[in-house]
Amino acid sequence: MSLQTTETVGHVPESCDLTLVEAVNLALARAMTEDPDVVLLGEDIGLNGGVFRATQGLQQQFGRERVMDTPLAEALIAGTAIGMATQGLKPVAEIQFMGFIFPAMEQLVTHAARLRNRTRGRLHCPLVIRAPFGGGIHAPEHHSESTEALFAHIPGLRVVIPSSPRRAYGLLLSAIDNPDPVIFLEPKRLYRALKQPLSDDGARLPLDTVFILREGHDMTLVSWGACIQETLAAAQELEQRGISAEVIDVATVSPLDMDSIRASVEKTGRCVIIHEAARSGGIGADISARLSEQSLDLLQAPVIRVTGFDTPMPYFRQELLYLPQVADIVAAADQCMSYR
Amino acid sequence: MSLQTTETVGHVPESCDLTLVEAVNLALARAMTEDPDVVLLGEDIGLNGGVFRATQGLQQQFGRERVMDTPLAEALIAGTAIGMATQGLKPVAEIQFMGFIFPAMEQLVTHAARLRNRTRGRLHCPLVIRAPFGGGIHAPEHHSESTEALFAHIPGLRVVIPSSPRRAYGLLLSAIDNPDPVIFLEPKRLYRALKQPLSDDGARLPLDTVFILREGHDMTLVSWGACIQETLAAAQELEQRGISAEVIDVATVSPLDMDSIRASVEKTGRCVIIHEAARSGGIGADISARLSEQSLDLLQAPVIRVTGFDTPMPYFRQELLYLPQVADIVAAADQCMSYR
Amino acid sequence: MAQIPVFDPGAMTQYLGCDGVPVRDVPLWAHDVEPLLRAYEWMMLTRMFDQKAVALQRTGQLGTFPSSVGQEAIGVACGLALEAQDVFVPYYRDHATQLIRGAAMQDLLLYWGGDERGSYAGPAQDLPVCVPIATQCGHAVGAAAALKIRHQPQAVLCTLGDGATSKGDFSEALNLAGTWHLPVVFVINNNQWAISVPRAAQCGAPTLAQKGWGAGIHSVQADGNDIIAMLEVVNEALDRARHRKGPTLIEAISYRLGDHTTADDASRYRAADDVQAAWEREPLLRLRRFLTSQGAWSEAMDARWQEHCQALISKAVEQYLATPPQAAEAMFDHLYAEWPAALDEQLDLFAARMAVREV
Amino acid sequence: MAQIPVFDPGAMTQYLGCDGVPVRDVPLWAHDVEPLLRAYEWMMLTRMFDQKAVALQRTGQLGTFPSSVGQEAIGVACGLALEAQDVFVPYYRDHATQLIRGAAMQDLLLYWGGDERGSYAGPAQDLPVCVPIATQCGHAVGAAAALKIRHQPQAVLCTLGDGATSKGDFSEALNLAGTWHLPVVFVINNNQWAISVPRAAQCGAPTLAQKGWGAGIHSVQADGNDIIAMLEVVNEALDRARHRKGPTLIEAISYRLGDHTTADDASRYRAADDVQAAWEREPLLRLRRFLTSQGAWSEAMDARWQEHCQALISKAVEQYLATPPQAAEAMFDHLYAEWPAALDEQLDLFAARMAVREV
Numbered sequence A, B: 001m002s003l004q005t006t007e008t009v010g011h012v013p014e015s016c017d018l019t020l021v022e023a024v025n026l027a028l029a030r031a032m033t034e035d036p037d038v039v040l041l042g043e044d045i046g047l048n049g050g051v052f053r054a055t056q057g058l059q060q061q062f063g064r065e066r067v068m069d070t071p072l073a074e075a076l077i078a079g080t081a082i083g084m085a086t087q088g089l090k091p092v093a094e095i096q097f098m099g100f101i102f103p104a105m106e107q108l109v110t111h112a113a114r115l116r117n118r119t120r121g122r123l124h125c126p127l128v129i130r131a132p133f134g135g136g137i138h139a140p141e142h143h144s145e146s147t148e149a150l151f152a153h154i155p156g157l158r159v160v161i162p163s164s165p166r167r168a169y170g171l172l173l174s175a176i177d178n179p180d181p182v183i184f185l186e187p188k189r190l191y192r193a194l195k196q197p198l199s200d201d202g203a204r205l206p207l208d209t210v211f212i213l214r215e216g217h218d219m220t221l222v223s224w225g226a227c228i229q230e231t232l233a234a235a236q237e238l239e240q241r242g243i244s245a246e247v248i249d250v251a252t253v254s255p256l257d258m259d260s261i262r263a264s265v266e267k268t269g270r271c272v273i274i275h276e277a278a279r280s281g282g283i284g285a286d287i288s289a290r291l292s293e294q295s296l297d298l299l300q301a302p303v304i305r306v307t308g309f310d311t312p313m314p315y316f317r318q319e320l321l322y323l324p325q326v327a328d329i330v331a332a333a334d335q336c337m338s339y340r
Numbered sequence C, D: 001m002a003q004i005p006v007f008d009p010g011a012m013t014q015y016l017g018c019d020g021v022p023v024r025d026v027p028l029w030a031h032d033v034e035p036l037l038r039a040y041e042w043m044m045l046t047r048m049f050d051q052k053a054v055a056l057q058r059t060g061q062l063g064t065f066p067s068s069v070g071q072e073a074i075g076v077a078c079g080l081a082l083e084a085q086d087v088f089v090p091y092y093r094d095h096a097t098q099l100i101r102g103a104a105m106q107d108l109l110l111y112w113g114g115d116e117r118g119s120y121a122g123p124a125q126d127l128p129v130c131v132p133i134a135t136q137c138g139h140a141v142g143a144a145a146a147l148k149i150r151h152q153p154q155a156v157l158c159t160l161g162d163g164a165t166s167k168g169d170f171s172e173a174l175n176l177a178g179t180w181h182l183p184v185v186f187v188i189n190n191n192q193w194a195i196s197v198p199r200a201a202q203c204g205a206p207t208l209a210q211k212g213w214g215a216g217i218h219s220v221q222a223d224g225n226d227i228i229a230m231l232e233v234v235n236e237a238l239d240r241a242r243h244r245k246g247p248t249l250i251e252a253i254s255y256r257l258g259d260h261t262t263a264d265d266a267s268r269y270r271a272a273d274d275v276q277a278a279w280e281r282e283p284l285l286r287l288r289r290f291l292t293s294q295g296a297w298s299e300a301m302d303a304r305w306q307e308h309c310q311a312l313i314s315k316a317v318e319q320y321l322a323t324p325p326q327a328a329e330a331m332f333d334h335l336y337a338e339w340p341a342a343l344d345e346q347l348d349l350f351a352a353r354m355a356v357r358e359v
């Protein structure tokens, strides 16, 4: 099942223009208002409101018992959140940067992902781990990684990535509602890059489904996270050259809504996948493999992936060389269109 | 570049029949004899010789300063090994089971993989992390995982997986020689499952290259680790039915020697990939994607993957349902052969 | 310069000598033998259950199993001191506590027999067996924080081994417990071994209890083979937690009389003499001697109780062995609360595989 | 029951009061003003370097930068106490030590300016800046173990922040240092803040020094704003390490006078008054007052030295700004000692991308 969204439609009544990080903040405030079991924990999320201000004002509004600054320890943050979740709270934990999520890996893989399965449904783990991710803001080492694929390989976890203020709002509310653990990755390059009219109506957006941001019939561009911006820009450029590109925001990168991606590619016959994570072992490989395995006869050209490289994210002076740009996507699309 | 090996050839002079775990032990002893900088550390590797006896007798032979029982802390084991490596030692660290490698993830991702790159070559990280992995021995929870894909997604790490006593010996010696970090995963199901004649001649086997275990012309079976056994058995069964299957042991799953795999598949036109890790995000997806992207026209059938499922490894009563069996591979091969 | 403070050896709580004779006045509550009889009975049941489980493994009827032989006083004290509404966060050597909290023996066997359905089914809020060392400590402080946030009066009790004290998760949790003043009790089952690694190779400090000092946590040592001492310190610590007086760290000194698990052979790395000596200090013998000296227990009673235990265990084993396997597709059950349609392909792949195998 | 021992407050090493007047007899070596003059000069250079770096960031010429303003005595003491052959394992607020160990200022700027070539180039055995909190502690014990294994007489010095003491990696490393009796010194720069989290919200114990007790490690507190105290305790600890007398944990009490980094705005979470008060205790002022009282320093000397520093810094900034970027494909350099042929596709992909972009 896929959802169609128009990125550029007009004004929602009573709404105001919000950035992605403001949308996150609004969703957190709403979830905490709706449900007293929702609590927040993380480093610097209290008085400081998080280093990106995603939790700004929430400790003042909901008190120190529900918005908790933890000691500096990510394994502890995850473990504590899991313990809280087993007792019926709905913790939303912030990992300050995705590059610092690794200490929490053991807790997420060996417990969060399995608690329900292990106990045959007796214990639940309704947990959201929020983390800003991705490059492009000239940050120091370890502050720009995109390692979503590591979590997508872990059965039992959902990995959700919003790419607009509205999807951030609607998907985060759904992630918090969800009775299972969700890794919610926020593209920090988009935190303040664009505004969208957004009303605080509590409307959820569905998980486990892609969003079709733009319809097209010549080819399908599949992406997620911050790269959606470059992908949309590339689609626009292609349109001016008479190529009609469908743009899919995968949004929930695990589990993958392949049915919708496949339906689009079976329609267009061509596909370019764009992500900023390293190429090998990236989620693009999964999508590409499943398309080719299941729709070989319908593919009019090989799938092309535009990705980061199999190197660490370089320090910021060179990060743009690593990150897919509009020109890279357009070039790949051209190559894809001109196949045979 | 690929290497051809004949799995069943006869006796090497002066050699004796060894199991895979004995081959690991022999390689460790040899490396320590050859190079005083090689040291071992891990849990229970000293007097106890490791829970699988991979380090049996080594503390007695090389002393407590070179074979070190650590406190129970995997992050520490990795961090300590990295610190040793920066000072010129060549630590070989054992993680008792791959299911317990996650605490070490931060050290491996943020340091081991990057130390050379970060310091522009000033510091090196000649480090081997050994860990038994995979299912099939009726072990408790967390003792049967195959999460090699997580490490294969990290640029700067090598991930090497032997699937026979001889390859264990030759690849481990190369891994220890290698000036960069190597994750060396030992298929514990094979630890004692088969013996091979092996002489302690110190002969290295190359990293970064696949091994062609069996030549064939109708299709290519690609696998690694314990699944190689079922894959070879399936190839034999297929041969009896007149299907000639080439069998490739990937061995170094990262970086991937795609040239050799591609060459084989371009010859046979058909490919089945077999691994026991979860399907989504598995290394099979990478291989499948790259084959389809680069050899679309030469593929006579879609690539098929025979893998574990997107669930945690079930407890051992049901692990065989999860693990690919000979029949599954044969069925996939049949499906692949009968395409169109 | 400041010296490392020495943990006062006299501060180790102990009442019964190895010979069952009190080394000092037993606490008032222990003048009543009833609770001690109950404790003895549970300890005996635990020991016999452990023996049976090891035997089942030896005959291929159970997977790897970690016996708690010699450490029964720790588990039984935790079980008896906990109230039903408290939260128990075990590691993997806690059959005694789990049994007291209502887990069915056949379920424990199912778990160690490789079947998810055996996951500990004590009180709904308790956590299941935890295999990744020390990770349960994070859950314990999380559960304690949940109680605190909701102003609930219960306590959380978390167990771990001596080896587990080396893992960062323990320190991190201890630190949070101290900083947030959480209603949690940590009980270290210091059985002197982490598989083959002896206590001295695990930590350079003379006691593990003093690990609490750096977290600002009240820390005590108790003779883990003395059920009176264990009941005393665990009850007191839980009381502190329930009355919001802060967390406690208890180091219970015991000895692992058996192998680490059935997959281990301890004779590879420790002297038979040491084990023999440790049998002199084991908790059942000690309590039996004390109870006998009080005229509250006899050989005949012991035989009767053992017979009773035997019957219970036999029945549980029967039920365990008669449990039919889960449905093949059970591995997909409870993976998510609601099955994501996006994963339907998995079910198709599974069905196809099963179809192939049935041929 | 045993109480938590109290870290003796009198045990904090301090010689100079805030007014620069000794609160007790200074150690013998400090009767010679020469080493103190050197320390003062390095402290001033560090402070001015920090100021310049912040200014560069403000004008878009540098990335996020963590100033060490107020904590110069800690870094300078470490730098002066270390010998060239020792191993220094820094975190990210250690410009002072790195400069003393020979790092070029323009390299430090390059690093914080987003260029790998700026990775700290002090002695070959030193580790580079470490961003993931507390992970450097593991490296330090590993390096110390290497020295021990090879019977080399050097010591390892590892720095970390107060916030870092909460992370398991620190406890694990401390525990290993104690267990293996390693030649390592840990120096906690307790600047009272971990970004916005105050010291009290980080740990429930009254001192961080007592975290060493649970690891059996000799642990001391020092006034981190008193260079005499810092030199005294770091020298003594390194001496212990070099003479195989065991590891030491030093808690250096200081205050972060600046923002956490240039990306932070500390006025959001702490009172201006507190910061103002802390300026009274800062290390440069204190040492300058002392040296002046000894007739060893004057305003004129200070002005001359500042001028000298200014010149050094300006030159470094010039060199930094003039450094041409690395070649585009530099991201692939040094990823492996020898480039794996299996990765050639990556180079092709990269070349193709660059070709597209050049169009």
Ligand SMILES: Cc1ncc(C[n+]2csc(CCOP(=O)(O)OP(=O)(O)O)c2C)c(N)n1
Residues within 6 Å of the ligand: B043, B072, B074, B096, B100, C093, C131, C132, C133, C160, C161, C162, C163, C164, C165, C189, C191, C193, C194, C195, C256, C260
């Ligand atoms: C993270 C992790 N590492 C390693 C193991 C393997 N392992 C299982 S038990 C054990 C020793 C534990 O010793 P201790 O904490 O003293 O508990 P005990 O078994 O003695 O009760 C080890 C190393 C594990 N289960 N988890």
Ligand SMILES: Cc1ncc(C[n+]2csc(CCOP(=O)(O)OP(=O)(O)O)c2C)c(N)n1
Residues within 6 Å of the ligand: A043, A072, A074, A096, A100, D093, D131, D132, D133, D160, D161, D162, D163, D164, D165, D189, D191, D193, D194, D195, D256, D260
């Ligand atoms: C593992 C990890 N988590 C989070 C961060 C983000 N972070 C950078 S500095 C910092 C605070 C560190 O405080 P402290 O240890 O007191 O050192 P200080 O910066 O005060 O010198 C945090 C949370 C990080 N770098 N690494």
Ligand SMILES: [Mg+2]
Residues within 6 Å of the ligand: C161, C162, C163, C189, C190, C191, C192, C193, C194, C195
């Ligand atoms: Mg133990």
Ligand SMILES: [Mg+2]
Residues within 6 Å of the ligand: D161, D162, D163, D189, D190, D191, D192, D193, D194, D195, D256
């Ligand atoms: Mg600090």
